[in-house]
Amino acid sequence: MTDILKCVGMKDCQPLITPISASKTTVFNVDLYDDATQYRSLAGALQYLTVTRPDLSFAVNQLCQHMHASIISHWEQLKHVRRYVKGTTTYGLRIRKSLSRELHAISDSDWAGCPEDRKSTSGHAVFLGSNLISWVCKKQRTVARSSTEVEYKALADVCVEVSWIISLLREIGVTGVSTPRLWCYNLGVTYKCANHIFHARTKHVEIDYHFVRDRVANGDIHVNFISTNDQLADIFTKALPGSRFSFLRDKLQVTTLPCA
Template sequence: MLFSLAVSNSWTLRQLDVHNVFLNGHLLETVYMKQPPGYEDPTNPGHVCHLQHSLYGLKQAPRAWFKRLHDFLLSAGFNSSKIDVSLFYYTAWTSRVFLLVYVDDIIMMGNDATLVTALLGRLATASGPWNTRLLLSQRRYMTDLLGRSGMAECKHLATLAVVTKAVVPADVPYENPTQYHRMVGALQYLTITRLDLAYAVNRLCQFMHSVTTEHWGLVKRVLRYIKGTLDYGLWLSPSSSTSIHAYSDSDWAGFPIDRKSTSGFAVYLGTNLISWLSKKQRTVARSSTEAEYKALADVSAKVTWVVSLLRELG
C-alpha cells in the first residue's frame, strides 16, 4: 500500500540494510554462554562469558534489536503505528515520512526529499529515489526454487492446474513427504508477489498431512508454470485515485472431500493491487449465497484494516 502511495505521489524512496544487525541490539537480560571452542582461557577454563550484545541464534536477538531501533525512532520524533507494529511515521507540518522495518531491512519514503535525507543521515547511507513505477519481483527466488527442486531445465506450462479434474486423495503415498512440505512452504513465500499462485498453493497446503504421488505431481505442475513466468511480478504504477476497491468471490462446496467452499478476494488502492487472499472456509455453506457472504465478510475485514491504517497515516 505504501509503495502504491509512493509511486502515485512521486515520493522519495530509500532502502537500507543494517550490517551485523544483531550485534546492534543490547541485551537487557543477564545472559551467559560457555567459552567458544578454541578460545578458552587456559587459566580459567571454568569461567563463562557475560554477553553484552545479542548474538545471532539467540531467541532474544531479534527482539533486542527491534527494541533498540524502536526506542531510537521514537526519540527521533517518529510515531509507532498502532495498526502495524513494523510501521513508523514522522510528521512535520505538511511533510510526512514513513519507515517500514523487516528485521534488518528498512525502507523509508516520504513527500519531502530533504527531510528523508536528513532522517536517513541519522540511520545509514541510502540509495537514490524512485519516481516512476515499481516491479516487486522474486525472480531470483523463483530460479533458486527451480534449482533446489531439480526442475531448472523443465518444460514450462501455460496453466497452473487441470481445472476439469477435482483434486482428491489418492491411494499411493509419496515416498518423500518432507520434500513436499519444503517445496509447498517455499511456494507460500512466493505468493507475496504472485497473486496468480494463491489459489493453487492454497490447495496444495491442504494435503500436508497425507501426501500422495498425485499431490507431488501437482507441485511439479506449479513449478513448470513458474518456469514459464519468471518475469511475472507485481506492478505498481502512479495512480491519481486513492479510492479503495475490493472484489470477492467463492466457489460453493468446491472441495470434494469435505464439501467446503473457497473464498478469494482482491483489494485495490486506486489502480494498484495491495492485498489478496485465497482460503478455504472453515464451515460448510448450505447455499451458494451463504458461501458468498462468508467471502464478503473476509474482504470487509481486510478493507476495514486498510482504512484504519490509511486514517492513521493521515
C-alpha cells in the same frame, strides 16, 4: 523462483501456462508420496512466493491443505505449479503511481468445491486506485448450506480487510480515499445487504449478515453487483482455462517486470 526450480532439478523443465489444471480427467493416484519432508519444504517455498505472486494463490492453497498426508497426485500437482513458475520467472506484481484514491474490492467463492469435505474456497482482491494491495485465497472452516451463505462469508471477510486498510490509511495520513466499494456477483447477496426484510430467510448466516449490513447502513461501504465476466476474484477460487487465467492475471497487474 530459480532456487525453487534448481533444488528439484527442474531448471530446464517444459513450462506450462497455468499453475493448476482445469481438466476434469486428471488421473488421481492415492498412493502416499514417499518424501513428505520434501513436499512440505517445496509447498512452503511456493507459499512464500505468493507474497508477490497472487496468481499462484489458489494452486498453492490447494497444495498446502495436504501437508499432513501428501499423495503422489499432490506431488504431481506441485510439479505442475513449478512448471508454471518456470514460464513466468520474470513476472511479478506491478505497483505504479496512481492518481486515483478509490478503494474497491472484489470477492468471490465457490460452493462446496472441495470433493473431500465439501467446504468452499473464498477469495478477494483489494485495489487502491489501479494497484492491487491485498488479496486472499482461503478455504472456509465450515460447510455451507447455500451459495448465499458462502458469498456472505466471503463478503464479510473482505469487509474486515477493507475496514483495516481504511484505518491504516488514516493512521499514516492518507486523505481523500473514497468510500470503499465492494463488488459481488451474487445478486441475492447485494439485495440482502440493503434490505433487512430478507433476514428471516438467512438466519444461519446471521453474524456475517449483520456485520456487512451495518456497514452498508452506516455508509462505510457500498456493495454492488458485478458480472461473472468481470469477476477478478475467480482466479482465487477455482482452476481456470489458460485464456481466462491469463486475462485475470493481467487484470491483477501480475506481468513481466523490467530487469533491475
